[in-house]
Amino acid sequence: MTERARILLFSVAIMAAVALSTAAMAIYVLYDAGFSVHRARLNEVVQSRARIIEAIAGFDARLSAGELPGGATAATLSQIVDAHEKFPGFGETGEFVLARREGDQIVWLLRHRHEDVEAPKPTPFDSGLAEPMCRALNGESGTIVGLDYRGVEVLAAYEFVRGVNWGVVAKIDMAEIRRPLRRAGAMVSGIALVAVGIGVASIVRITSPLIQRIEARTQELENAHGRLRSHSAQVELEREQARRRAAVDLHDGIGQVLALLNIKLGLLRKEAQVEMLDPQLREIESLIGEAREQSKEMTWRLSPPVLYEVGLVAALQWLANDMERRYGLQVKVEDQGECVQLDETTRISLFRSVNELLINVAKHAKVDRAVVRISYWVGDIAIVVEDRGVGFDSSSNASEYGLFSVRERLHHLGGILTIASRRGEGTKVTLSAPLSAAGSETNSEPA
Numbered sequence: 400m401t402e403r404a405r406i407l408l409f410s411v412a413i414m415a416a417v418a419l420s421t422a423a424m425a426i427y428v429l430y431d432a433g434f435s436v437h438r439a440r441l442n443e444v445v446q447s448r449a450r451i452i453e454a455i456a457g458f459d460a461r462l463s464a465g466e467l468p469g470g471a472t473a474a475t476l477s478q479i480v481d482a483h484e485k486f487p488g489f490g491e492t493g494e495f496v497l498a499r500r501e502g503d504q505i506v507w508l509l510r511h512r513h514e515d516v517e518a519p520k521p522t523p524f525d526s527g528l529a530e531p532m533c534r535a536l537n538g539e540s541g542t543i544v545g546l547d548y549r550g551v552e553v554l555a556a557y558e559f560v561r562g563v564n565w566g567v568v569a570k571i572d573m574a575e576i577r578r579p580l581r582r583a584g585a586m587v588s589g590i591a592l593v594a595v596g597i598g599v600a601s602i603v604r605i606t607s608p609l610i611q612r613i614e615a616r617t618q619e620l621e622n623a624h625g626r627l628r629s630h631s632a633q634v635e636l637e638r639e640q641a642r643r644r645a646a647v648d649l650h651d652g653i654g655q656v657l658a659l660l661n662i663k664l665g666l667l668r669k670e671a672q673v674e675m676l677d678p679q680l681r682e683i684e685s686l687i688g689e690a691r692e693q694s695k696e697m698t699w700r701l702s703p704p705v706l707y708e709v710g711l712v713a714a715l716q717w718l719a720n721d722m723e724r725r726y727g728l729q730v731k732v733e734d735q736g737e738c739v740q741l742d743e744t745t746r747i748s749l750f751r752s753v754n755e756l757l758i759n760v761a762k763h764a765k766v767d768r769a770v771v772r773i774s775y776w777v778g779d780i781a782i783v784v785e786d787r788g789v790g791f792d793s794s795s796n797a798s799e800y801g802l803f804s805v806r807e808r809l810h811h812l813g814g815i816l817t818i819a820s821r822r823g824e825g826t827k828v829t830l831s832a833p834l835s836a837a838g839s840e841t842n843s844e845p846a
Contacts, residue, residue, distance in 0.1 A: 414598045418591035426584045430577070434554070437576055438542050441556035445569040446540075448495060449558040452479060456562045472563055476508055488512045492572035496548075498529075499565050500536045505529055505548075508565070513549060522548050531555035535566030544573065660687050703750075711746050715771055718754060722769075726761035729768050736775035745832055748808040749782060755805055756784040756828055764788025764826065779814075779831055787825040805830070 455478055459471035479497065488494050494512040498505050504521040511519050522529050524536075530545035535557035547553045547570055555570035706714035712734050719730035741749075753771060760769045766788035774781050806816045814832035 410602045411595065411599055414595045418595050419588070422584070422587040422591045425587055426580060429583055430580045433576060433580060437554055437571060438556070441554065441569045441571065442542055444495070445556040445558045445567050448569070449560050449567045452560050452565065452567065453562055455479070456560070460562070475563060480509060483509045490571055490575055492575045494570055496532065496568045496570070497565055498532050498536065499563075500524065505532055505536065507548070511548070519548075531557040531568045531570060532566050535559050535568055706746065706750055711741060711749060712773060714750050715753060715773070718750070718757065719771070722757050722761060727767060728757065728761045730757060731768070731770050733770065733772045735772055741780070741834065745812055748812055749780070749830060749832060752805045752808055752830055753782060753784060760784070760786045760788065763791070778834055780834055782830045783827060784830075785825065785827045790820045790822050790824050790826050792820070792822060802828075
């Protein structure tokens with residue numbers, strides 16, 4: 400993803416989050432306000448209706464039973480039914496209902512607005528329906544969001560009517576309450592999206608020149624970094640070639656001179672007649688032998704001939720022996736595949752990288768054993784250097800452990816360096832490099 404795309408995406412995300420959060424808060428405030436208004440209105444309606452019914456019932460009860468056909472309760476209900484017939488309800492779904500309890504049934508006393516029947520069927524008290532009326536008939540009062548006699552979610556206010564033991568409920572469907580809020584939400588969301596679009600267009604227009612400069616500068620830095628990496632790799636290769644030339648000169652120059660001196664010294668011993676010179680001659684011969692060994696060791700450390708003459712695996716075997724001789728570190732080299740040809744750059748880079756890793760083990764791991772495993776995959780070579788030492792925090796600065804140069808070498812080869820280490824659990828470092836360049840070099844590793 401380009402820098403332009405990242406900035407644009409980040410800007411859109413921020414503006415969308417702000418706009419949608421604001422819209423959500425506005426919708427919530429509107430919903431809460433609307434809900435509170437409906438609840439207060441329903442509560443006021445049901446309380447006023449309950450008090451009116453109680454007043455009518457009280458008035459009817461004070462009259463003699465003979466003067467009211469069916470008794471005071473029947474007379475009160477008759478007046479309520481007559482008044483209810485002239486009350487169409489409120490809103491699209493608002494309704495006023497009246498009921499009494501007979502056994503385990505809720506008997507409805509008024510015709511429902513949502514059912515075209517004169518006498519609605521009773522509802523079982525424990526059916527889970529008509530929850531507001533159940534509460535009212537239990538002598539409670541208040542408001543609730545629950546299911547009505549239809550099983551529809553409603554906002555309802557309920558009240559118990561004393562004297563006649565009836566329940567009164569005023570309710571309205573929640574869908575009706577939410578409908579205007581949904582419309583408002585859609586409108587606010589649309590406005591928010593338009594605002595986001597305008598904001599994005601403004602940001603693109605304002606920041607486009609700046610982003611272009613940033614992208615150009617970033618590309619320049621990447622190119623410079625690439626050139627620096629390439630130059631570093633070239634310097635490393637030239638340094639390796641200089642080491643090889645120095646090793647060859649050391650072997651062919653000083654080494655041959657020392658060998659010739661040893662031969663001359665042997666001839667001199669045969670010709671010498673004075674026995675007193677024999678100890679001095681033997682000492683000189685010993686010093687020449689020691690110089691030859693040191694010259695040979697320096698030659699191998701500068702540039703192991705086996706790396707060029709036999710291959711990477713043999714060079715790593717020599718390196719393992721050298722590590723044990725110099726540091727007391729026993730290194731086991733495991734070649735887990737069929738040897739393949741490697742170009743000179745890959746061969747040298749991997750050898751030097753393993754050398755640095757083993758030196759790290761010898762100096763920091765506090766362990767006397769390590770393993771080097773070589774494996775081959777389709778188009779890749781992988782070398783694992785593993786120890787069971789003290790380990791380190793692999794998330795820390797790896798350059799402190801000499802791994803920066805190893806990573807740079809592999810990056811130039813198109814490979815990667817993977818480090819798995821935890822304190823007290825050892826370290827496992829994996830070097831992987833592609834083999835695609837093996838056939839492109841004239842100096843390829845012998846099979």
